[in-house]
Amino acid sequence: MRLSVLSSGSSGNATYIESVEGGLLVDAGLPCRRIESLLAHIGRSLDDIGAVLVTHGHADHTSGVRSLVRERGVEVFAAPGAGERLGATRVPPEEAFEVCGLSATFFEVPHDSLTYGLRLSDGERDVAMATDLGEAGPEVLRRMRGADTVVLEANHDPVWLRGGPYSARLKRRISSRDGHLSNRQAAEAALALAPHGLKDLVLAHLSKTNNSPARACGTVHKALREAGHGTIRVRAAIAGHPTPWVEVGTPLEIPEYLYRYAVEGRQLFEIE
Numbered sequence: 413m414r415l416s417v418l419s420s421g422s423s424g425n426a427t428y429i430e431s432v433e434g435g436l437l438v439d440a441g442l443p444c445r446r447i448e449s450l451l452a453h454i455g456r457s458l459d460d461i462g463a464v465l466v467t468h469g470h471a472d473h474t475s476g477v478r479s480l481v482r483e484r485g486v487e488v489f490a491a492p493g494a495g496e497r498l499g500a501t502r503v504p505p506e507e508a509f510e511v512c513g514l515s516a517t518f519f520e521v522p523h524d525s526l527t528y529g530l531r532l533s534d535g536e537r538d539v540a541m542a543t544d545l546g547e548a549g550p551e552v553l554r555r556m557r558g559a560d561t562v563v564l565e566a567n568h569d570p571v572w573l574r575g576g577p578y579s580a581r582l583k584r585r586i587s588s589r590d591g592h593l594s595n596r597q598a599a600e601a602a603l604a605l606a607p608h609g610l611k612d613l614v615l616a617h618l619s620k621t622n623n624s625p626a627r628a629c630g631t632v633h634k635a636l637r638e639a640g641h642g643t644i645r646v647r648a649a650i651a652g653h654p655t656p657w658v659e660v661g662t663p664l665e666i667p668e669y670l671y672r673y674a675v676e677g678r679q680l681f682e683i684e
């Protein structure tokens with residue numbers, strides 16, 4: 413199993429995951445043509461998508477779903493309250509269903525709309541994802557524990573949010589239990605998951621205003637390193653640039669991970 417977060421953030425979210433049997437998208441919050449061009453960056457096309465799994469109804473996760481269905485006839489899966497308007501096949505949360513050769517399970521997370529995280533397994537390796545959530549409490553962590561790869565929200569730096577340009581009301585909403593996860597909360601969740609086989613952590617849904625990839629990766633990686641988990645590979649998903657492929661379950665070998673993120677030869681940031 414391998415994955416690439418194609419694009420992430422309030423401008424649109426989509427993650428491509430594939431098994432030996434085929435590929436699927438988790439969320440499709442960008443126009444179909446945009447998804448097509450992002451897939452081309454990782455050597456894939458719309459023909460490779462067999463299904464879309466929708467985490468919740470916000471437009472940054474769903475705006476491209478209808479055109480994918482219309483143009484490609486892909487099947488859409490969602491838990492109750494997340495995809496009825498999209499004509500999704502309804503799957504109950506906490507129950508595994510088979511899709512594109514993988515076993516998938518939705519679990520509820522706190523957000524200001526009925527929202528689900530997702531666990532996917534090929535029978536040997538697991539991926540857990542939660543990209544819109546205000547809190548990663550014990551129930552959420554329990555469902556993500558043991559995954560080899562975790563895609564987790566790191567929306568904002570709390571200090572940047574507090575001092576930033578948003579209205580007091582929006583700041584309250586973002587930092588509430590039904591809002592979005594901060595870098596610090598993501599670091600705490602990473603520390604809880606680290607001893608249970610976590611190898612790759614992709615930080616997602618970063619705010620362009622109140623965060624940066626270097627800030628998010630730096631905060632989380634520092635916490636992991638200080639707790640003796642410095643070999644876990646931490647990277648950030650950003651808007652409009654697919655992450656390099658994450659091969660799920662690749663062993664932790666490199667003694668200390670140095671992360672370089674380059675797009676077409678241009679280095680975007682680096683953490684040590």
Ligand SMILES: [Zn+2]
Nearest residue numbers: 422470472544
């Ligand atoms: Zn979102």
Ligand SMILES: [Zn+2]
Nearest residue numbers: 468470523544
């Ligand atoms: Zn949302």
